Amino acid sequence: MYLRPSEIYFSQKEINNHFDKRSSHRNKNLGETLDELVEGQCSINNIPTISVMWRGGKWVTADNRRLWVFRHLEKLGKCTTIPVTEIYQIDPRKLNSITGGRTVRFYYGLSATGKWHHRVSSIDPDAALAAQPETSTRYVTRNPYTTSSLSMLRTPTSYDQQSPQRDYSNINDFHAAISNLSLSTTRNVERLNPLEVRFTKETITINSYFENLKLSLRYSANGENNNPITVYKVFGKYWVTDGNKRLWAYKETRSLNVGLCIPVKVKEDKEEFLELMRKDRPWLSLIDILQSGENIQILT
Structure with missing residues (x-):
């Protein structure tokens, strides 16, 4: 099934700032992984599917680091839903969130590297969306995995349908395209x-x-x-x-x-x-x- 990252809650209060050696992104900082996804250098296929458990009236995951990345992607407007697998048990040692799973923090002294996570003020599901990034001369490659739920553009609009092969290689073109999207983020x-x-x-x-x-x-x-x-x-x-x-x-x-x-x-x-x-x-x-x-x- 598919869920929005904001519909999935963290199980832990603290996480490491990099993926472990068992991951395909082994030893890579979470912020760097986020940057690669945003800039189209990797796809959702490079990240293992998140497992979720229905607990206390909500979906909870023990895959907290991956959820940290996906929560940021959603806030940036570059992710709508992600594939998940339902499970029926989570290690009790990982059920220690102090925010009801709404947010998570890094272990003391650790932080995310990279640039895109700075555009998000909070990954709390009810917090405001990220502001539009500042204009930059740096070029961004459009995500080639457009059939994935992690497409750079969330949903095709009339802007995209008129020019389906448009190359948003220039950051200014990319920002213009994002501004034309309907984010549909009401949570009432x-x-x-x-x-x-x-x-x-x-x-x-x-x-x-x-x-x-x-x-x-x-x-x-x-x-x-x-x-x-x-x-x-x-x-x-x-x-x-x-x-x-x-x-x-x-x-x-x-x-x-x-x-x-x-x-x-x-x-x-x-x-x-x-x-x-x-x-x-x-x-x-x-x-x-x-x-x-x-x-x-x-x-x-």
Whole structure:
């Protein structure tokens, strides 16, 4: 599945400032890795996939250094979602965050090198986005991995569609392109009738966690103590992309708790929504998408 880095929380309060010897970026400072991703010198394929666990109503990872890099990429507007793998256990020794996983710091005396991380004032999910970088005469190579969720430009806009092969080799051209993007970063929490939200998967597998969530929701009016899921409001409807299992639990419980609402954070980015829908199923037509989502099949 895919999540925004801001939807993933740190498990630790402190991290090292470089990757260890087991990583493909062994002994490289986190700031240098960030710079290479921003400037297109490496791709997401060079960084192992983050593992996440649903814990305390939110996604938590023990891969804290990688999340540090991805949180910065998202704040810089150069990353939308990243692939993740769900796990069901994290070493208790790594569960010591003192900020609820919103931020993380380096061990005493350590820091990140490089330049791009300085453009981000905070990686707290609710903090403001990074300011536009200052004009520089340094050249930046456009990321060649444009089909990745780590493309230099988050979502194709009319600017890109008119010149799909445009080379943003000049930093000024690159800044102009970034300024034309719709970042869709609203984080206001709304509450919806779960029956009004559509699935975006055809099948899911339900484990004991989601069965227990369904039971707990029978006595909850507004899904309190549960993190909101991200939904896209496009084509006059609401769609969930990475919360299909949680949506299932809410829908199943709605018949027993008619006042139940689901907390959501709404995005209205049609291009990003279609990109996510077609990431694993590129053959989907717009008609296919519009006619889907009412039901979902549970695999056993």
